[in-house]
Amino acid sequence: MPESLTGTGIGQGVAYGPVARMAPPPAPPADTDSQLKPEQESARVKEAIQAVSAELASRGETAGGQAQEVLEAQVMMAQDPTLLEAVEQRVQAGKTGEFAVHAAFAEFQETLQTLGGYLGERAADLADVALRVIAHLRGEPAPGVPDPGHPFVLVAQDLAPADTALLDLDKVQALVTIEGGPTSHTAILARGKGITAVVGVKDAAQLSDGQQVIVDAAASAIITEPSQEQIDDVTRRIEERAAAAAAPLTPGALADGTEVPLLANLGSPEAAQEAVDLGAEGVGLFRTEFLFLSSDKAPSVAEQRESYIKLLQAFPGKKVVVRALDAGADKPLPFLNDAEEENPALGLRGLRALLANEEILRDQLTALAEAEAATEADLWVMAPMVSTVEEAETFTKFATQHGLKTAGVMIEVPSSALLADKILPVTGFASIGTNDLTQYTMAADRLLGSVAGLQDPWHPAVLRLIREVGAAGDHTGKPVGVCGEAAADPLLAVVLIGLGVNTLSMAPAALADVRLELSRHTKDQAEAIAQAALAASTAADARQAALDVAAR
Incomplete structure (x- = not known):
């Protein structure tokens, strides 16, 4: 009999094949x-780390785009x-290079996991580096993707970014991981x-090689031993x-x-062409952190302007x-805020x-204004993590002073959702970041696996806040968009439009699915589907209610 295993679906794809x-x-x-002198072990370790670093960098250059950033x-x-x-301390104490790397990296992994959030998700990335260095020291190949x-359907405990980046999509029909969450690098890539x-x-640990399964990302499910009817539907x-x-x-x-x-x-200008090729009608969220995270000081106006021009040139008109810049919390920058905070997610971050x-x-606003003047794109700029009317007014004045229209x-x-009717009159538009809005509404860290069940934008509490923003946009005549992951869920995208949202922004790979689902419903139907979701009391009930109304 078919059995269903549940996890967190990434995207809306569905696939069928052997494990x-x-x-x-x-x-x-x-x-x-060690049987070697400490200086000899130290040289071995340094050579291994350099070799692994070069291999990761090479894979990044081959993959390009977001994968290159991750690697x-x-x-x-x-x-x-x-x-x-x-x-080095462990090597000098006489340990082998293999053990020194294992112990030191494991200690850092534990620290990252304790910190949780974005840094907690990076612990798996650090573990992969350690395995690769140890394999190099042993003269063995690094663990890799099988080739049957x-x-x-690839099933793994978790998948390293270096492997995810270069998956052969002609062979790997779907990916299933036992660990990881929706914001792990595996999921992002x-x-x-x-x-x-x-x-x-x-x-998924119970799945065995050769076992036939359906991987349904839209339903966040793995179906084992599927029936012929289920296979036909897939x-x-x-x-x-x-x-x-x-x-x-x-x-x-x-x-x-x-x-x-x-x-x-x-997340970078290099990704612009792919977005255009996949039908993006513009950019709803360009993250500028890539310019700042890889440096120990803020980039100059000229450096920023060059990157912004490259982006804007891809979208004339x-x-x-x-x-x-959205830094702080899970993206600390020493030149912006190096003070240790007890709870950085609620501290000095964003605006x-x-x-x-x-x-x-x-400097950033100056660079943006100069880039806009040098191109034909319609540049909009927005402030992250706005909490008050005063903050919205201050940022808008700053932008206007620097020539941004x-x-x-x-x-x-x-x-800010509850004050949207006060915020929108003092600024030009609003863009809803559903990832953080869900996190703060549900008091559930969006990067913490133990509360992942609460991190669901389908929750009626989140939908009601989005409705407040949509209504404020309608009343003030100001545009309201969504740039969080919720926009990439085709049915939820319909709900968002029914709640008063005007534009949707998502990972380019999701554009086709969302475009197709929107084309199936009228505005009145979208509003009816949204009302059904709002009337529910849980995220699961909201999703099911929307499905029921959409199917009529």
Whole structure:
């Protein structure tokens, strides 16, 4: 009989095939003394770390885009001076290089896991680096993706960014991980590459090589021993998605012709062309952190301007929404806020940090204004983590003073959602970041697996806050968009439009699915589906209520 295993679906894909399990990592090295002199062991370790770093960087250059950013971050972790010092201390104490790397990296992993959040998710990335260094020291190949000689569903404890980045999509039909959450690098890269994936499937350990399974990301489920009827349904859905992806690109719209611009979320200018190719009508969220995270000082106006021009040139005549630097909390920057905070997610982050460091904000706004003047794009700029009317007003004035004609705010905390009718009159637009809005509404860290069940934008409490923002936008005549992951869920995208949202922004790989689902419903139907979801008391009930009304 078919059995269903649950996890967190990434995207809306569905696939069917035999399981191929990733080999478990090799046993950790024993705590033994080295037969070599400390300086010899030290040289071995340094050479191994350099070799692994070069291999990761090479894989990043091959993959490009978001994958390159992730792998470059891994290289930085491997070369962290504090970590290397911890390895060296163990080597000088007479331990083997293998054990020194294992012990030092494990200690840092534990620290990251204790910190939780974004840094907690990076512990798995650090573990992968350690395994690769130890394998190099042993003269063994690093653990990798299996190749059974036919298309397969890859099942792994977790998957390293270096492996995810270069998956052969002609062979890997879907990805299932036992660990990881929706914001792990595995999930981020799977979403960006359009891989059908379900992560955090704790019961997937029971799956065996060759076992036939359906991987349904839309339903966040793995179906074992599926019936022929279920297989036929999967085949139909795969064909339907393929047809939608191959269809001529058209602007996003509802069945009655109501326009719903579909925009892209981007993290670097290099990703712009792919977004255009997949039908993005502009950019709804351009994250500028990539310019700041890899440096120990803020980039100059000229450096920023060059990157912004490269982005804007890809979208002549189209809207491009750039988010001002969103740092702090899970993205600390020493030159912005190096003070230790008890709870950084509720501390000096986002706009708060920028207003405490006006020079950084002013330089960024200056660079953006100069880039806009040099291109033909319609540049909009928005402030992250706005909590009050005063903050919205202050940021809008700053942007106007620097020559930027369209400034707005992100709605990511309940206070700004509830005050949207006061905030929108003093700024140009609002963009709802559903990831953080859900986190703060449900008091559940969006990067903490133990409360992942609460991190669901379908929850009626979150939907009600979005409705407040949509109503304020309608009343004031100001645009309201969504740039969180909720926009990439096709049915939830319909609900968002029914709640008063005007535009949707998502990972480019999700554009085809969302475009197709929107085309099936009128504005009146979208509003009816949204009302059904609002009337529910749980996220699961809201999703089911929306499905029931949408199917009528």
